[in-house]
Amino acid sequence: MNKIWTIFKREYLSRVKTKGFLIGTAITPILLLFFALGPQFLFRMKSENVNKLAVVDQNGSVEKKLTESLSDTLESGVKEFQLMNVTVDTSQIDSMKSILNSRINANSLDGYIIIPHDIYDTHHFEYYAKNIDFDLRSRLQNSVSRIIINNRIQKSNLDPELIHSLTQRTYVNSFKITSSGKEEKEVGLSFALTFIMMMFLYMALIMYGMFVMRSVYEEKTSRVVEVIVSSCRPFQLMAGKVFGVGAVGLTQYLIWTIAAGLLTLYSTNMIRIFSGSADSVPIPTIPIAVLIYFIVFFILGYLLYATLYATFGALVTTDQDAQQFQFPVTILILVAFFFSFYIIRNPNSQLSVIASLIPFFAPLTMFTRISTFMPPFNQIILSIVILILTIILLIWIGGKIFRIGILMYGKRPTVPEILKWIRYK
Amino acid sequence: MSTLRINHVYKSFEDVHAVQDLTLDLEPGIIFGLLGPNGAGKTTTIRMIMNIIIPDKGVILIMNKSNSQEMRDRIGYLPEERGLYKKMKIYNILSFLAEMKGMKPAISKDKINYWLERFEMMDWIDKKVEELSRGMQQKIQFISTILHEPELIILDEPFTGLDPVNTDLIKDVILELKQKGATIIFSTHLMDQVEKLCDSICLINEGRAVLEGNLKNVKKNFRRNNIAVKFEKVVPDLDNIDLIKSIEKKNNLIEITPNDQNNIQEILKILVDKAPITRFEIVEPSLHEIFIETVTQKVKGGHHE
Numbered sequence: 212m213n214k215i216w217t218i219f220k221r222e223y224l225s226r227v228k229t230k231g232f233l234i235g236t237a238i239t240p241i242l243l244l245f246f247a248l249g250p251q252f253l254f255r256m257k258s259e260n261v262n263k264l265a266v267v268d269q270n271g272s273v274e275k276k277l278t279e280s281l282s283d284t285l286e287s288g289v290k291e292f293q294l295m296n297v298t299v300d301t302s303q304i305d306s307m308k309s310i311l312n313s314r315i316n317a318n319s320l321d322g323y324i325i326i327p328h329d330i331y332d333t334h335h336f337e338y339y340a341k342n343i344d345f346d347l348r349s350r351l352q353n354s355v356s357r358i359i360i361n362n363r364i365q366k367s368n369l370d371p372e373l374i375h376s377l378t379q380r381t382y383v384n385s386f387k388i389t390s391s392g393k394e395e396k397e398v399g400l401s402f403a404l405t406f407i408m409m410m411f412l413y414m415a416l417i418m419y420g421m422f423v424m425r426s427v428y429e430e431k432t433s434r435v436v437e438v439i440v441s442s443c444r445p446f447q448l449m450a451g452k453v454f455g456v457g458a459v460g461l462t463q464y465l466i467w468t469i470a471a472g473l474l475t476l477y478s479t480n481m482i483r484i485f486s487g488s489a490d491s492v493p494i495p496t497i498p499i500a501v502l503i504y505f506i507v508f509f510i511l512g513y514l515l516y517a518t519l520y521a522t523f524g525a526l527v528t529t530d531q532d533a534q535q536f537q538f539p540v541t542i543l544i545l546v547a548f549f550f551s552f553y554i555i556r557n558p559n560s561q562l563s564v565i566a567s568l569i570p571f572f573a574p575l576t577m578f579t580r581i582s583t584f585m586p587p588f589n590q591i592i593l594s595i596v597i598l599i600l601t602i603i604l605l606i607w608i609g610g611k612i613f614r615i616g617i618l619m620y621g622k623r624p625t626v627p628e629i630l631k632w633i634r635y636k
Numbered sequence: 637m638s639t640l641r642i643n644h645v646y647k648s649f650e651d652v653h654a655v656q657d658l659t660l661d662l663e664p665g666i667i668f669g670l671l672g673p674n675g676a677g678k679t680t681t682i683r684m685i686m687n688i689i690i691p692d693k694g695v696i697l698i699m700n701k702s703n704s705q706e707m708r709d710r711i712g713y714l715p716e717e718r719g720l721y722k723k724m725k726i727y728n729i730l731s732f733l734a735e736m737k738g739m740k741p742a743i744s745k746d747k748i749n750y751w752l753e754r755f756e757m758m759d760w761i762d763k764k765v766e767e768l769s770r771g772m773q774q775k776i777q778f779i780s781t782i783l784h785e786p787e788l789i790i791l792d793e794p795f796t797g798l799d800p801v802n803t804d805l806i807k808d809v810i811l812e813l814k815q816k817g818a819t820i821i822f823s824t825h826l827m828d829q830v831e832k833l834c835d836s837i838c839l840i841n842e843g844r845a846v847l848e849g850n851l852k853n854v855k856k857n858f859r860r861n862n863i864a865v866k867f868e869k870v871v872p873d874l875d876n877i878d879l880i881k882s883i884e885k886k887n888n889l890i891e892i893t894p895n896d897q898n899n900i901q902e903i904l905k906i907l908v909d910k911a912p913i914t915r916f917e918i919v920e921p922s923l924h925e926i927f928i929e930t931v932t933q934k935v936k937g938g939h940h941e
Binding site for chain 2: 213214217218221225229433434435436437438439440441442443444618
């Protein structure tokens with residue numbers, strides 16, 4: 212036990228004290244935020260460019276109203292859209308197009324649209340530009356579409372206002388019933404929360420699992436291992452490493468949780484300051500039971516996969532092997548991860564129940580079920596018991612493989628050889 | 637009481653018999669040479685002593701106790717394949733390895749300082765292992781082997797990669813540790829080191845002990861002496877003399893291996909007739925020769941079976 216502690220201490224300190232740990236701890240949440248919010252943020256960022264568009268309105272009923280509709284101004288006060296009306300005979304449309312094309316290539320024009328004279332029958336118009344801006348395209352489509360509809364309504368001698376009020380869309384407001392019987396306004400945030408926690412579990416299993424694996428095979432390839440196993444049992448080395456890296460993971464997650472807590476508190480205050488009340492934006496809270504299960508499945512999942520990774524790490528003899536040996540373990544986590552996406556939508560289907568009882572998937576799948584729709588308690592307990600029994604079995608088998616593998620150099624062991632090691636007393 | 641007793645130990649891997657019926661008995665306070673060609677079973681034997689691998693058959697007793705965790709802490713082991721944690725600082729790694737042998741950091745501190753001072757490595761105490769030269773890493777590894785004051789020290793090729801100054805330094809330390817009562821097992825190919833340091837040896841070949849005992853007795857029992865001759869002026873032609881097996885020039889001496897030990901006097905007579913001789917002596921075989929002869933004989937014998 213003392214030796215496990217000594218190995219644990221070294222493993223933990225030699226990782227936590229590095230610059231890599233500090234940088235990793237700081238950068239990971241930033242990267243996550245960037246990937247989660249970045250694209251949306253960039254997408255919503257308004258362009259500050261003036262759009263010079265030529266409108267070839269062969270029908271004649273659209274151009275004027277389109278100019279009225281596209282009247283946005285930029286922050287600088289300049290109009291965003293500068294529309295230029297072009298009239299041309301149908302017979303000369305092609306020569307006009309080539310004139311406009313050359314103006315686009317000379318950058319004096321951003322694009323042009325052609326409204327055909329029979330647009331009321333064909334339901335299509337054309338948009339030409341060097342860069343088809345997705346945003347602008349849908350903006351043009353919406354505007355022209357609305358103009359055409361309004362023109363049709365007017366032609367039919369109906370009141371557009373009346374039509375719009377009659378065809379007003381209806382929206383749904385959803386509420387989630389919590390276990391305490393309260394109703395909570397659901398704005399998709401608790402779904403996002405499940406997703407984030409699932410993501411964190413998935414990341415932790417892969418990341419720290421691979422840390423353990425690398426730690427084991429680096430020890431082996433640098434030949435430190437012979438000195439270490441002459442001072443302790445190989446099993447103690449394996450346990451010390453698994454616990455040591457696990458503690459690093461817990462430390463990192465603890466830092467992130469505290470940071471996230473502070474950030475939530477801070478952002479709630481910010482919302483309060485800006486909107487005058489915090490009630491309008493409900494901050495989703497994680498039920499304490501879910502949080503406890505998160506920790507339970509984090510630890511059990513980590514133990515299961517760290518043992519697997521450590522065992523495979525002991526078989527590695529070269530860096531190329533490492534790639535091959537981590538693959539089968541990583542694929543298990545990936546499958547579990549994909550199952551979880553299915554489970555978020557179908558938390559109680561038969562497939563979900565089965566998937567949450569398979570020990571290799573349970574850390575992710577059972578937790579996803581718990582966090583989406585609390586399953587029956589006996590299923591949770593069954594899943595945890597199966598998981599613990601599997602971990603014990605894996606530690607037992609892994610310990611045997613580890614003991615021999617850790618001192619094997621040169622030739623890569625074959626599967627029958629490994630099976631022989633397991634039967635070895 | 638013997639420090640180490642290996643009693644009819646066997647170990648096989650797949651179809652290779654790594655160690656067969658090996659029996660050793662080490663008295664306390666001696667330096668013991670474990671010799672043998674590559675793949676003879678030395679490392680397997682050492683690993684069994686270290687309890688890293690378990691014998692198929694037979695018993696290993698250390699200080700009259702069966703091998704256990706507790707016994708392990710009383711052994712110091714320098715493996716042939718050296719390795720240290722590259723990113724760790726010298727002080728930290730020595731303290732860690734001592735703690736792995738059950739020595740509390742508070743106690744190991746003075747010892748670390750003492751040995752670093754002794755090996756003139758004090759300036760490097762806060763440097764990382766990877767910043768050290770290979771020879772320096774070797775010294776650090778040696779310190780880690782003896783730091784916890786083991787009663788049994790196992791050194792697998794301790795001098796490889798060391799310059800003469802450091803070789804002598806480590807040799808001095810080994811003799812000093814012997815004086816203090818430690819038992820030291822040496823595994824090496826360098827026979828002149830063995831001759832200078834070892835009290836007893838065991839030569840292993842193909843997993844079996846083929847020659848063992850007190851170094852002096854081993855030499856005496858080898859019953860094959862050579863003749864060293866110094867001629868006054870010219871060395872005469874010594875080829876085609878039936879009684880001579882081989883001739884080797886050593887400095888200004890000619891060393892002659894006779895075909896038969898009984899013919900030594902006969903050879904002398906022949907030599908005297910050929911040219912004036914200023915020196916003639918019968919020399920004991922070097923351990924190097926004993927090693928080569930024994931190993932090749934056994935290999936030949938093996939083929940005849």
